[in-house]
Amino acid sequence: MSSAEQAHVDRPTGPDLRSGQLRNLILATVASTVGFWAWTVVGPLSKRYAQQMDLSSSETALLVAMPIFVGSIARVPVGALTDRYGGRVMFTVILGITAPLVLLTGLAGQLNNVAVLLIVAFFLGIAGTVFAIGIPFCSAWYEASRKGFATGVFGAGMVGTAVSAFFTPRLVAGVGYLPAHVIIAVVVAVMAVVTWLGLRESPVRAGVVPQPMLPKIRHAFTLKVTWQLCFLYGVVFGAFVAFSNYLPTYLNTVYAFDAAAAGTRTAGFAVAAVVARPIGGVIADRIGPKIVSLVSYAGTVVLAMVVAFQPIDEVAYGSTFLAMAVFLGLGTGGVFAWVSRAAPAKDVGTIGGIIAAAGGLGGYFPPLVMGATYNAEHNSYFVGLTLLAVFAVVALLLALTVRNGGRVDERVPA
Template sequence: MSAPTRSGKRWIEHWDPDDETFWENSGRRIARRNLWISIFSEHIGFSIWTLWSVLVLFMGPEYGLSAADKFLLVSTPSLVGAFLRIPYTLAVARFGGRNWTVVSAALLLIPTILAGIVMQPGTPLWVFLLVAAIGGVGGGNFASSMTNINSFFPERLKGAALGLNAGGGNLGVAAIQVVGLVVISTAGPNAPQILFFLYIPLIVVAVASAALYMDNLAGVSREGNAMREVLKDRHSYVMSFLYIGTFGSFIGYSFAFGLVLQNQFDRTPLQAAQVTFVGALLGSAIRPVGGWLADRINGASVTLWTFLGMAAGTVVCIVASNADSLALFTTGFIALFVLSGIGNGSTYKMIPGIFHRQALEAIEAGEPRQQALAHARRLSGALIGVAGAVGAVGGLLINLAFRESFAATGGGVPAFVSFLVFYGVCFVVTWAVYLRGAGARAARAKKQAALAGAGA
């Protein structure tokens, strides 16, 4: 299929957000409009992606599913969503950010309607797994949304903009869990269909809003070449690895929290639902703070301390599990959500910063300023898609770790021990790659920025 013509009412031919005059005259208004609609669409996408983390709370003994079956069920959309993030990233440049938002939002109708049909006792596990896999389309929305918004904002505002976009989207996890709590507490565990009646109209609103009010940027080249180029850069692999630790933790814990409470502390579905949304809510709400801190301090420094905090939170969960302390365990687990949210914002701010520094070096070497900065935006958009895809795999790994841990020992301690080791490795990698010798790099970057400003 050929790429669409880069012309028409919803296509913008010239876009240079780093030009302050352009930004103040028209860019800010357009970028913000696209940001808010993107947040809403991505929010609904996250809700549908994590729908099964709520539906398993409705699955009582009459469904005939074991704890291992349920962990496998909530792992499935995480895996599919991770793989979809690469093609969703490419789709933004091929079809246009606005056009793909319309399509990706409309696709959410399929798993929502199918879930409403199959959600009843007696349905075979393989059918649940198939529908849950289709629900993975909601996970792809994040990558295309972040790639699209990355192109709209100037370098100095990317951390806050990407943090808001991701945080607002992540709130979809908490939202679906709150709705599930309300349904369970009012209509009981036998009325999951209410969820579908509520979300289908919201999906339609997201489709209509994107179609009527979003824009495509004609200057965003096809990302196929950018994707291939970015995979040659070592930072792509480092940042993807770190994002497993931040976003992978957030989405994995979001899927698993309710099941862990039910199986380790014998909580009822209602008791689990009363707590599970808190972690996802706080982790989502604080994500923009991670981007904001990264804008003002340093993304790598914020990420480093985040991993240290996550290691401490994991230790709390291990101690609480061994002591059978629900209160301490809940505190430690929610702390993991909050810290992973901060890390999500700071790691994503690091990505455009890496390529912006490379652009400054290219400008110093004689490359035209606008060309170098546009190239940096394309590469950062491509890496956002790659890191988002790899990071989402962390959600699968966390749920598989819990599945094996509960199957082998009846508890989650072995899984938490593996998470603790991983966060330690992430801490060391962050320091070794981005903070060791940071003073010399900062002085060099300051000199390059001054030269770039003089040549502007």
């Protein structure tokens, strides 16, 4: 055997990522879609709750935002637990817990008691933590040059918000309020079983020794990049979550759409953002996440101000909202493509969970702000939308300072 042949034989080979990576990515994305549907099941029915329980705009906003709060905070420990136990276990556990919570949401709504519904909606927020599971799970299945693609495709599970906006009001209208929640709960439970039977961990996790959760979280918070990406993601994903949940209320208040019509338009918004997200991830793989993020924030600034002036013609405000959804989707894909580049490999799940939590929190406060700053005299949300533009400007400036924003071959070692 020649020396060249011997060198070829002795060269260490990495784990086989090709076998099963696409299947696991698709299955995780479907699981995320179902989780997001459950997470946002309250928003499309906000008008119903407001009428039945005689809620003010602020009370309605609080009800819509409640699941977002827990779904945001809980992403931190869930991301760390995913590093420890893997995505297969965590997807199964979270979806398994979510199914009865969806059913309890339906039962609470039947009582017409806002306090009980708020409590159940608070715990329903755990469904939103599926995002913190899928990012490290899917990222581990792909090589460095394709991690943006992987996280972008998985992020398309945000389409669950569109599914919720479109189907939830129609299910309620077709089969009744409580039976609709039973159907959704069954879908979630079935998905929990499917993830346990169908998902497999990436071979790169083989031999990984689990580490205590709290030290990993504390370490992640000591890294500058964690805080930088938290703010960047909080703006783009927060705006997406806020609009996906509050847009039915906004469209009903400003343009007098009923629940089904508002839900259809909200679904269109969500789908546009979902389609744009993997595109943002793929582009980030090619030219780097920094440029993608800068374009996203610049577009958001302009379009938020256009919406703030409340165009009268539906073509005008409809196309503006769709364009904003595209820019937000590109930004969510671009920023999360940054995580696996700038974060140490062993901390991707933990840091990803913290950043995902920041994104969720970014979606928690805007509905409250929109409800609190609503000008009933002029039927206007100008203040809230202007604040979105201001935060997008700050994010644009911050994006200029984050490291590892170019192409993969231009990375600075972490």
